Amino acid sequence: MKWKVEDMEQLLGMEEYVDTLLYPVSVSPMDWDVKWIADQFWLEKVSSNVEQNLKGRVFLFQPLCVARNELFLDTTIPFIRQNIKAMSNRFPHRAILTNSKELAEAFQEEGVIAFLLSPTPEEAVTSKRFLEKSLIEANRVIPKLIGVWSQ
Amino acid sequence: MSKDQGVSRRQFLNYCLTGVGGFLAAGMLAPMIKFAVDPALKKGKAGGNMVPVVDEAVLTGEPSNHGFKYKITDAWLGEQETELTAWIYKEGGQVIALSPICKHLGCTVGWKNDPQKQNRFFCPCHNGLYEKNGKNVPGTPPMNPLDTYQVEVKNGKVYLGLVEPNKIVGGA
Known part of the structure; x- marks a missing residue:
């Protein structure tokens, strides 16, 4: 998840094959609690x-974590939009993975592939069940992404 | 008189010096030799572990996907548990476990996950294809067969170890 120099070198080596950008965006309420960490994790x-x-x-792409307040949609969407636009020449396919319904809907309207995450599981983030659920959730997203390539 | 003496004073001193020198040299060399040979004698924490993955009885000739956790010892981070998966099947009484990592660019392959590619492993990223034994299909992007896991069957349980180059096919 965290970039390392060797990852970047490897990525540059296979540049012609990597054509899809995945941009994770986590939106959390302003009240800071354990759920913040769980959502991001x-x-x-x-x-x-x-x-x-x-x-x-x-x-x-490096995940973006946003604390929601009344300006959230007005500030966050333009920020993400400009990031995606800046990388649109490099990546023909661009997808957002987010826990925010408003964000997913806004970007879908703009033609960006947007996946809305299922709610964060109640289990402890270190539990086996939590990790299993994250695999199940990923397996829900993967076929959709593959479907985009075959279009 | 001197012929009766077994050891002359000069010889005695030479023996003493040789003995002391020998002890000193051994004292210096022993740790160096231990340092050089020790890693080879130690049981490899990163390499020797075999972990139980599945009961042999549930395996068939059809590859099935199994997840397991494997402990890897890293010089920087110490012992870490990593989640791995394997495609495992039985062929002629032998258990074969293939790594799901595509040899083209590292995506994850699936068995029969493309309806048009029956009895093949398929990589959805760039349409790589492998036969059931992991052999890469010529004309598709991968240049090497899928790696295999070290396999051991004990008391009806299948144990897997490190990933190694595929020995059951010669490559395409």
Whole structure:
């Protein structure tokens, strides 16, 4: 999940094959509690599982964590939009993986592939069940992403 | 008189010096030799572990996917548990476990996951194909066969170890 120099060198080596950008965005309420960490960990686990399965074609962008307030949609969407636009020449396929319904809907309207994550499981983030659920969630996203390639 | 003496004073001193020198040299060399040979004598923590994955009785001739956790010892991070999967099947009484990592660019392959590619492992990233024994199909992107896991069957349980180059096929 975390970039390393050797990952980047490897990525540059297979540049012509990696054509899909996966941008994880976690939106959490302003109240800081354990769920914050669980939400972010959930998104990281699912997105890294997707990347692990499709690493020869998917570039996982650094996850963005947003604290929601009344300005959230006005500020976050333009920020993500400009990031995606900046990388649109490099990546013909661009996808967002997020736990925010508003964000997913907004980007779907703009033609970006947007996956809405299932709610974060109640189990402890270190439990086996939590990890299993993250694999199940990733297996829900993977066929959809493969479907985009075959279109 | 001197012929009766077994050891002269000069010889005695030479023996003493040789003995002391020998002890000193052994004292210096022993740790060096131990340092050089020790890793080869130790049981490899990273390499020697075989972990139980599945009962042999549930395996058939059809590859099935099994997940397991494997402990890897890293010099920087110490012992870490990593999640792995394997495609396992039986062929002629032998248990074969293939790594699901595509040899093209590292995506994960699936068995019969493309309806048009029956009895093949298929990589969805760039349409790589492998036969059941892991042999890469010529004309598709992968240049090498899927790796295999070290396999051991004990008391009806299948144990898997490290990944190694595929020995059951010669490559395409």
